[in-house]
Amino acid sequence: MRKTAVSLGLFAAFLANAQSIKTTIDLVNVKDDKVAVTMEFPKMKSGDIKFHFPKTVPGTYSVDDYGRFVEGIKFYDNKGRELTYTKVNDNTYSLKNAQALSKVTYLVNDSFDDEMDNSKHKAVFSPSGTDIEEGKVYMINTHGFIGYIDNMQDVPYQLIVQKPAGFYGTTALVDQDKSDDTDTFTLANYAKVTDSPLMYTKPDYITFNAGGMDLVLGVYSPTGKYKAADFKDNLEKMVMAQKKFLGDMNTNKKYAIMLYLSGGDGPQIKGFGALEHHESTSVVLPEMMPKDAIDKTITDVVSHEFFHTVNPLKTHSEEIHYFDYADPKMSQHLWMYEGGTEYFANLFQIQEGLIDKNEFLHRINEKITNSKNYDDTMPFTVMSKNVLKDEYKDQYRNVYEKGALLAMCLDIELRKLSNGEMGYRDMIRKLSQRFGENKPFKDDKLIDELVTVTGYPQVKDFYNKYIAGNQPTPYVEYLNMVGVEAKKQDTPPLFWFIKDPNQTGYNEKNKTFVFDESSALSPFSKSIGFKITDEILALDGKTVDIQHVQDFIGYAKSIKEGQNVTVTILRKNGDKMDKMNLKGKAILDKMTVETLNYKANPTPEEQKLQNQWLTGKK
Secondary structure, X not given: OHHHHHHHXXXXXXXXXXXXXXXXXEEEEEEOOEEEEEEEOOOOOOOOEEEEOOOOOOOOOOOOOHHHHEEEEXXXXXXXXXXXXXXXXXXXXXXXXXXXXXEEEEEEOOOOOOOOOOOOOOOOOHHHOOEEEOOOEEEEOHHHOOOEEOOOOOOOEEEEEEOOOOOEEEOOOOOOOOOOOEEEEEEOOHHHHHOOOEEEEOOOEEEEEEOOEEXXXXXXXXXXXXXXXXXXXXXXXXXXHHHHHHHHHOOOOEEEEEEEEEOOOOOOOOOOEEEEOOOEEEEEEEOOOOHHXXXXXXXXXXXXXXXXXXXXXXOOEHHHHOOOOOOOOOOOOHHHHHHHHHHHHHHHHHHOOOOOHHHHHXXXXXXXXXXOOOOOOOOHHHHHHXXXXXXXXXXXXXXXXXXXXXXXXXXXHHHHHOOOOOOHHHHHHHHHHHOEOOEOEOHHHHHHHHXXXXXXXXXXXXXHHHHOOXXXXXXXXXXXXXXXXXXXXEOOOEOOOEOOHHHEEEEOOOOEEEEOOOOOEOHHHHHHOOOOOOEEEEEOOEEOOHHHHHHHHHHHHHOXXXXXXXXXXXEEEOOEEEEEEEEEEOOOEOOEEEEEEEOOOOOHHHHHHHHHHHHOOO
């Protein structure tokens, strides 16, 4: 009996593998900073096929065209003969009469090296990108390495990674072989492939259990400045607080965090942040950050990605559930997917005691200020649905500002309506119980579903006015309900290159100040023809020295209105950067800001709602 059972089991395994797409990523024989990929297919059901790489992937809201990093592609039949094909665009290849297609081979370039030099395309956001540094690190966001065939997205994949000696792969996937040379994983379909990043480095990882969930944190630190163990205490505290905040909404039994620290002599990237997956997140931060700053960023950013396990990874519309990688159709509801998640990432910290009430209010204040850099009358549903189009994409980052504030106001609205018995978190819990990972809702019916799960028709009024409508959200009016008031005050006149100096970054390679492309230029920068993609080398001959950055900032603060100023910049010109001077008269930016404060004497009703809002208790 035992022999028979084993034989049947082996036959079943053989059958499963015969029906899967065997994909091999070779990290051993790297040539010219390129990795070879081989995909072997089961028997084709159709003669005419299209082979794709993703145009974009879930969790990102930009056109990235991952196929542009692929070269040397060849298609073979089952006798080893090359098949002819037509390249439709960067991502798509068409083959006629390809019943005998057996495999495809190609080389993959990484996106990290492309990030600072590319002039044709906007750079891929680093946490959703790829890095190939032989002998050091391989960041494998699988959507950048692995393609798919139309109508075969639901075929299982067998992923084999040939790894260098002594390397370890941080991932939530389970290795199914015992070899030291290869890792083998089985994935149910292409969606699971793109949901499963890996990072291969010399071993530097920790594993621990928090709240019944197994975690692995793998770290790549190019100079060895940091080790995974350095971040364990903070990460464990954060995860325990998140698990408590989410309660039964989170069912994860495991979670992997790939922390890539950029620096040293590696690629000089600037897309810092993270990308969510069901059981993992890929995180990219600068190695030069102090440890306490990395800890804070992990709490703010990684918590945001972990909260995505609830929404939209497990609760989402059909556009996400049936995601079209080649021609994506976007959902209307970034206000909830990103905005609501960002609100959770801040709310849990005050409710679980990681920050105090003043810090929480300061963060809300910052989001209100930052949201004013965007079009406050643009309906969020329209922006969300069209976010891949040029005329809307510059409004995207408002999902982390106004999107979070919309969730906050809806939270307060629900608490007001329910006498504190229901908030935004309760609404999302009920929605996740009504739908789930395998049961999407219809995109244009979400508001009806929210009315159903809350029992309050007023939610629809809020949605139609402030989310789907063009009315600016009255934040102060809502905050008044929870005992918070706003006071206007003028800021001292300021000389800087963008309206919000806090959005300034640093390019370690070029020793320059850089800015996010969504940052608003200051009046002075506009007057001298400065572009948001320019990099600041010097101001009146005073160079940017990160070790003495306060000297540079101090000089900038000393500049007077109308003073002659020379800004030395680096500007992209194809594959190179041109050094040039921009000259003009200083214009000091004057702003009136609203500061939020807790009322000294709130009414009993305001105080009660405030307590419920800040503690989550009824």
